[in-house]
Amino acid sequence: MYEEESDGPKGTFEIYKAEADTLYKQGEYRKAIESYTTALEIQDGDKNCLVARSKCHLQLGDTTTALADAELSLDDDKSFHKGIFQKAEALYYQxxxxxxxxxxxRGCKLRPELQEFRLGIQKAQEAIDNSVGSAEKCKLSTAGDLSFFTNQDEKQKKRKPGMGTFGRPVVQQKEKRKVSRSQGSEKTVKQLLGELYGDRKYLEKLLKETADASSETGKSIFDLVEEGLSYLDTRTDFWRQQKPMYARKHERMQQHRSKRQEPQSKGGSPNAYIISELEKIDQAQGDCKYKDSLARAQKCLKTVEGYSADTLTNRDEVVANLHSCMGNSYLELGQYGKALEQHQIDLNIGEETNNEECISRGLDNVGRVHARSGNFQKAIGVWNRKLPMSKSALENTWLYHEVGRCHLELTQYTEARHFGEKSLVAAEEAEDLMWQLQASVLLAQSQVKLNELQSALESFEKALDLAKLQGDKAAESAIQKAIIDVNKRIAREVKEKENQEETNPETESQSASSLTTEATTETQNAEEN
Structure with missing residues (x-):
């Protein structure tokens, strides 16, 4: 489709993708899918674009297509963490x-510092427990259970003639179902949908009214209503699987029993409360509301500390996570001492429980606090402990870059250049353009300090190309100014060298003249004597 336009201006793919990103944020998921599809026609197989389109399909309730796009994003790189997370989300909502x-x-193992994977593990585990129950409560015996077959026999006896699995009655049932879409008892559906149940009843009524419509408008309304009901049916099935009615009933009974014994969240299990609070804490930090995030984390920590180990099996892990969240808030608020204290607690819990994820996250964050507070040598020491634990090229490029920045701040320019080179190699291996840009700039700055101006110029020019490719105007402007400064220094050095070369012949001539004068004087003195 775009082969004839391949010689057109660069950035077409970025334009379509940016347009799609904007449409996604505005909730225009269908239009966003169209723009992502157009972008993918220009740049086939772009991983980030496939993940973004998968998110749109997921928002529309099309989990099958969302899963297909997520799997496509992993075709060339099985360790692409965004694709892994999106595949997990699609499977969860299926x-x-x-x-x-x-x-x-799998994603948490690759990128343990990302909150989204930890939340995913918790919500998936809770959904499994709700669906099948805890393994500890399941007691097997050799007696067996024939109730399933007994119930089947009773159903066979009660089955009316003409309602079998063959013949016209099945077709009639199918046609009737197209108008009346109730799944299970109305009471169950009402409990599962909650406030959406009223919308469902309205759509069912509208569906009956437009079932015999012959106009184009009527048919269009019928299709839209069908689509809306299909979405609600999908959600009903999902919620039924995620937390069946018996699990909800059991949960209410457990809450009633433990109401006076354990501090509970309002209207939910401990896991549900914790997941909800962690999401809100993370959202507050994303919105730069660090005081709100801190207050919520402190309140949640007090609640979690009130739970017993039996009620919350991963209590230590949750406590460590909350200390980490508090440390991040203190860091952004500029309270480095408190931030270091919280992240050190997170690290200590990880070491005490031999939790590699907590240790890795703790080392990351302790290093960040030291770097932000100007203790660059301590930051280098902490991050050097973290390096052997790194599990991906992307994590390596971040660590190498941060260590290199610390060396640059300590005027250790040779070491800074060394880590800049390592960061660039890791970024290219990870195929991450943003970190390739960061590593190139660090390398160029180190080379300028070492007076390797020609190499620095090449590094800055590479960084400029990467900034243009990503549409980062601020980076482009800063790099262009740096290139101008380097070119001026190169020109100044060349001019100084030329001036020295011009000065040298005159100096040599003057030296020769003085030697001749001295020789003449000596000759005259000899003749007089």
Whole structure:
């Protein structure tokens, strides 16, 4: 489709993708899908674009297509963490909680510092527990259970003639179902949908009214209503799988029993409360509301500390996570001492429980606090401990870059250049343009300090190309100014060298003249004597 336009201006792919990103934020998911599809026709197989389109399909309730796009994003790179997370999300919303849990764990192993994978593990585990119950409560015996077959026999006896699995009655049932879409008892559907149940009843009524419509408008309304009902049916099935009615009833009974014994969240299990609070804490930090995030984390920590180990099996992990969240808030508020204290607690819990994820996250954050507070040598020491634990090229490029920045601040320019080179190699291996840009700038700055101006110029020019490719105008402007400064220094050095070369012949001539004068004087003195 775009082969004839391949010689057109660069950035067409970026334009379509940016347009799609904007439409997604505005909730125009169908239009966003169209723009993402157009972008993919220009740049086939772009991983980030496929993940973004998958998110749109997921918002529309099309979990099958969302899963297909997520899997496509992993074709060339099985360790692409965004694709792994999106695949886990698609599987989760399909009701395949076990496989979703597998991919949440896989992503967490690759990128343990990301909150989204930890939240995914918790919600998938809770959904599995709600669906099948805890393994500890399941007691098997050799007696067996024939109730399933007994119930089947009773159903066979009660079955009316003409309602079998063959013949016209099945077709009639199918046609009737197209208008009346109730799944299970109305009471169950009402409990599962909650406030959406009123919308469902309205759509069902509208569906009956437009079922025999012959006009184009009537048919269009019928199709839209069908689509809306299909979405609600999908959500009903998902919520039924995620937390069946018996699990909801059991949960209410458990809450009633433990109301006076354990501090509970309002209207939910401990896991549900914790997941909800962690999401709100993360959202507050994303919105730069660090005081709100801190207050919520402190309140949640007090609640979690009131739970017993039996009620919350991963209590230590949750406590460590909350200390980490508090440390991040203190860091952004400029309270470095308190931030260091919280992140050190997170690290200590990880070391005490031998939790590699907590240790890795703690080292990351302790290093960040030291760097932000100007203790660059301490930051280098902490991050050097973290380096052997790194599991991906992307994590390596970030660590190498941060260590290199610390060396640059300490005027250790040779070491800074060394880590800049390592960061660039890792970024190219990870195929991450943003970190390639950061590494190139660090390398160029180190080379300028070492007076390797020609090499610095080449590094800055590479960084400029990467900034243009990403549409980062601020980076472009800063790099262009740096290139101008380097060119001026190169020109100044060349001019100084030329001036020295012009000065040298005159100096040599003057030296020769003085030697001749001295020789003449000596000759005259000899003749007089």
């Amino acid at each position: 009701g395949d909680f076990e496989m979703a849990l597998v991919f949440y764990h």
